Amino acid sequence: MSNDNRLAHCKYQIRQSIEPTMAPLTAAIGSALVAGSLQAATITVDTLDDGLPSGQCTLRGALYAATSNSPSGGCAAGNTEQDLIVFESALSGTIVLGTSGNYYDGSTLPIGQSVIIDGDQRITIQGSGAAPVFYQQNDSSGPQANNVELSGLTITGAAGISVAASGRMAEI
Secondary structure, three states, rough: OOOOHHHHHHHHHHHHHHHHHHHHHHHHHHHHHHHHHHHEEEEEOOOOOOOOOOOOOOOOHHHHHHHHOOOOOOEEOOOOOOOOEEEEOOOOOEEEEOOOOOOOOOOEEEEEEEEEEEEEEEEEEEEOOOOOEEOOEOOOOOOOOEEEEEEEEEEHHHHHOOOOOOOOOOOO
């Protein structure tokens, strides 16, 4: 065997031993990148005000951003996964719901996508007393809030709790 043939044979053997390890590595890196892009968004509320003021992230704005998967006021965009809504560490107190919304008397907060709202035992949400504080939307032709978790919140002034028998709607 000539030197050229031995060199070509050696290159072939090296290529054979490298290629089988590259494909799984490439697949693993590709899977990790895809999984990372599917992570839920964390939206941080930075005010105890209600409504949708420009430049501030209210709870109402955070819920809108989570539902629409686009920025709202000062809130970051949500994602298609179950988003996490948290409150800035300096915030502690009561959010008094106004009548700027479209549900019931306007004070109700619509939840249109699966979310976790974590008040870290520092946040109270005060409703009008005439309507539910939260309305979980679950419409097959519109918003889908299949999983909603409220954690570390105190809710006052709610007009009661009702859950539809079909499981299609919940009010808190």
